[in-house]
Amino acid sequence: MAIRLKTKFHTPGQRSPATLASVVAVLAWKLAIESIKRMRKADYDIDPGRPYFDFVCEYLAFLAVAADRVAHRKLDAAARNEFTSALVKNIARFVEENNIMLLGEAVPGESQRHFIDLFNRRVVDYAEFDYTEQGPDFAFKRFFAACLRDVLPEKDKLWVIDQAMDIEAPESLKMLEKTLDGLFNPEQAKSQRRQDLRGSID
Numbered sequence: 791m792a793i794r795l796k797t798k799f800h801t802p803g804q805r806s807p808a809t810l811a812s813v814v815a816v817l818a819w820k821l822a823i824e825s826i827k828r829m830r831k832a833d834y835d836i837d838p839g840r841p842y843f844d845f846v847c848e849y850l851a852f853l854a855v856a857a858d859r860v861a862h863r864k865l866d867a868a869a870r871n872e873f874t875s876a877l878v879k880n881i882a883r884f885v886e887e888n889n890i891m892l893l894g895e896a897v898p899g900e901s902q903r904h905f906i907d908l909f910n911r912r913v914v915d916y917a918e919f920d921y922t923e924q925g926p927d928f929a930f931k932r933f934f935a936a937c938l939r940d941v942l943p944e945k946d947k948l949w950v951i952d953q954a955m956d957i958e959a960p961e962s963l964k965m966l967e968k969t970l971d972g973l974f975n976p977e978q979a980k981s982q983r984r985q986d987l988r989g990s991i992d
Contacts, residue, residue, distance in 0.1 A: 807873035810973045815880035821962045822849040834946045843892040844941040847905050850881050851912040852934045859921035864974040882906050931955045
């Protein structure tokens with residue numbers, strides 16, 4: 791997956807949760823678009839218009855919920871709320887700004903509201919499942935796969951479960967968590983990079 795990760799800022803200093811969320815929102819958008827390209831290349835019929843829009847929104851909601859779960863482990867309650875609120879608003883803005891690409895045509899503001907409403911529903915749905923330091927449990931990934939299945943045509947519904955659980959979710963979450971670790975724990979990430987560099991030299 792050729793997506794560049796941003797895990798640090800070029801200038802020193804503490805960043806607000808909202809600033810960190812803006813970085814994660816860009817990554818989530820890139821991951822969702824990369825996934826749909828990969829799925830279409832694998833002959834899944836995700837046609838331009840509503841199917842494309844719904845797929846991208848479900849993928850983004852999944853990533854936003856996952857990011858919120860990581861934030862729950864890394865941040866205090868106030869910082870987590872600020873982070874997640876800013877993340878969802880930023881993603882919703884991307885959805886709105888790209889509504890013509892996603893839908894073909896859209897009522898102004900409708901796409902943004904749709905994503906926020908979807909996230910609010912999904913955060914309740916995913917609350918039933920565990921997401922630990924080892925990642926999401928089976929049921930968490932299974933529910934994600936079921937959400938994608940619901941937006942695909944009948945011929946693809948059976949195959950998308952394995953694709954989503956074995957390829958799409960692990961690939962995206964690996965990149966998401968690596969980015970979040972770097973943003974939430976910059977000193978730890980810097981130390982790890984130094985260790986990796988020493989290991990590569992040795």
